[in-house]
Amino acid sequence: MEFYLFGELIVLPTDVVAAWVSVILGTPIVLYWLTKKRHWPVIWDYATSTNHRKIGTLYIIFAILFFFRAGIDALFIRLQLVTPENQFWVFQGDKYNEIFTTHGTMMIFFVAMPLLIGLMNVAVPLQIGANDLAFPFLNAIGFYLFLTGGMIFFAAFFFNAAPNAGWTAYAPLSTYEFTGGPNNNYYIFGLQISGLGTIFAAINMIVTILRLRAPGLKLTRMPLFPWASLITSFLILVAFPVLAIALLLLQFDRLYGATFFVGELGHPVYWQHLFWIFGHPEVYILALPAFGIFSDIISAFSRKNVFGYTSMVIALALIGMLGFMVWAHHMFTVGLGPFANTFFAITTMMIAVPTGVKVFNWLFTMRRGVIRIKTPMLFALGFIPTFVMGGVTGVMLASAAADMQYHDTYFVVAHFHYVIIGSTVLGAFAGLYYWYPKMTGKMLDEKLGKWHFWLFLIGFHLTFFPQHLAGLNGMPRRVYDYTWEDGVFVYNFISTIGAFMMGASMLFVIWNVYKTHRPKKENVGADPWDGRTLEWYVPSPAPEHPFEKMPIIDRRDALWWAKQEGKPLPVAEHHRASPVSIRTVQPFVLSVALTIMSFGFIYGWLWMQIIGGAASLGFFVLRAFNDERTAVYRKEEQDNEQ
């Protein structure tokens, strides 16, 4: 579509027009509905809260919204690839490059990460007997930074400037010379801002887990989800600053003509090293929390303690550590030479050992147990074979010389969808069904949950299994077209059918949530699943300051043993100074300032950069002189003295 605005010719592809039309039509309807149902007080309550459960819920809600957006990208990709020489809508050439870039980037940074951080927010403080995260205000900031980054990235498409250099944004393609325009600036600022939020969340999680555990809850008595969160947070703390540096260098290359990744002095491979030194630990940042969730769920629904607890913790730590030593296995074809290639091949294979230990420990947790097949457990059961299939193709890919055949083909696409969907997405769904009562007080419907699971899992395998074969038959990734002679039509066709099954399964999630909240049902009790860990000790939904009196923990799964012996958990006499939840609009203000600054940089408008930058800096200065916790801490200390 072409038209003149203020004398300038504007060309808009029809998909962007369609998006604008649906937003313009949809917004008033949503606003009317919210007003009519009187939801505004609830929204205001969540938007200004610093309570961990509410912030966690917000993370999850926005992650799922972005999930639908990135999922629709995926369906468009599959429609374009359904037959050879296909012309679906506008998705050829650059348009196709834009949707696979936004699909990948959003799924990783604005779906998988916030889903897991959201679940950590909800569950970790409750599992360790903390009243909130150590820094509730910082937590709210972290959430708003994620939302700001996500929204900036999301907005790119509406201005017909979606990033188009792949989620890996390899230089020199991502430099100004080859992809001019604002497109990839959106990528830089979207990730930079949300990445900062992720770092804050990690710091918060580390301090909370190290400092705020209930009395007697030694690290060696902690459930595995907090353990996984702790190790993941350390990974974030090391990996995300590397991404921040890489993005900053790329920003200088793009905006100010620096030559870090091009020219005589720079080198395009520097980007790949920086990106993958971040990027590979990122894979474990996504997988480890899911491992933690599955460990807790498999144990709870087998009515048994985790088999080999110590080796489970050691395996988590080993995977995290080895995760930093394998980045160049993404670069076997760059020509680093056989020494580097075999070194990274061997370190990569080593990761299979602790991962295998975990798989067998999960299996043996179920052995001699009583396996209750509820929706969360169903997702955990689906996870084991799916993830193992992704894991073994990972070992195949680690074999450096063979990887030269697999590299950048659909075989790799199949592999990483198997591991990321197999662990992170199934894990997040399992966690969502498991902790939904703790978040809202209601149980999600079992029958619809099972529909969701089976459609999703079968659709998933239909989509991604054939892609292994397409890759082995020579189909490179990131192509919008292939020919009949390529012999990959059948694989692609089946893949598209599977993708729509996965899409359909997500409709059951919407229906399920709607059905669960439709009649005003009573809240379920504190412990609807007959759980083992401390979150099932507090009411559902978890109130603010759930542990007025701290429970005393004398062993692993203390709640379970207390229930077995028919005695309540012993509690400490004094309550301890706890993080304080406040109402604040400050994070929202920072969010607006950063959005202004980012758009200033994305479009190169200096005045806007100055206004937004000054506002953000001013915010930090003002904040440095404010601490609303002082009064409350003083009061609690006085209470303890009396």
Place this chain on the structure above:
Amino acid sequence: MKILVLLSFLFILSGCNLRVLDPKTQTASDQAFLIYLSFGIMMFVVLVVALLFIAFTVKYRETEKNRHDVPKHEEGNRTLEIIWTVLPIILLIGLAVPTVMITYDVSYIGASSDDNAVHVNVTGEQFRWTFEYENGKETHKKLVLPEDREVIFHLTSKDVIHSFWVPKLAGKIDVLPGEENRLKVTPEETGTYQGKCAEYCGTLHADMRFEAEVMEQEEFQAWLNEE
């Protein structure tokens, strides 16, 4: 579920003519060997996990009878832990040794062993390939190679990163700006094979294809000398 099983059989049968597994050079055969080897080892792992998984979920599923049972507490089992730590290590060594050997074999190190080798300069640019022979002959869509004679590719890019890939001849190698990568193959069978750019390089990445035609040596010489 039956359909799934049937489909997977079809897939395995169609595996015989998958391009990556239909090698026409020693390099590609070595790589195909590694693929088969790793696949075999890994299928063993999948099988073990699948058997345990099915056995445990069937046997220990909640039923009317065991609904109120409380399973015995079980810390772990040292023997089992050692088995599933050591066994994978042995399997991985079985894969790592050939991986190291073949990775060294397929990498181009130092000078060519063959004085008679054909040298081809390969230049990638958005969005076409240029193949330049020693006598100055240039082609774009078609790469012609002699049978049973060593070919050394000197690869470089004019703009962004590309990747040179003819699945039946060898695994891919990246084509970088400002740097020369090399790849050595000896085609063993005449025929026409697909070649593609395998590193995402921009708008028309999908169209950056070529054909590699392997001919008998005399035919190749004649082709090389014709205008």
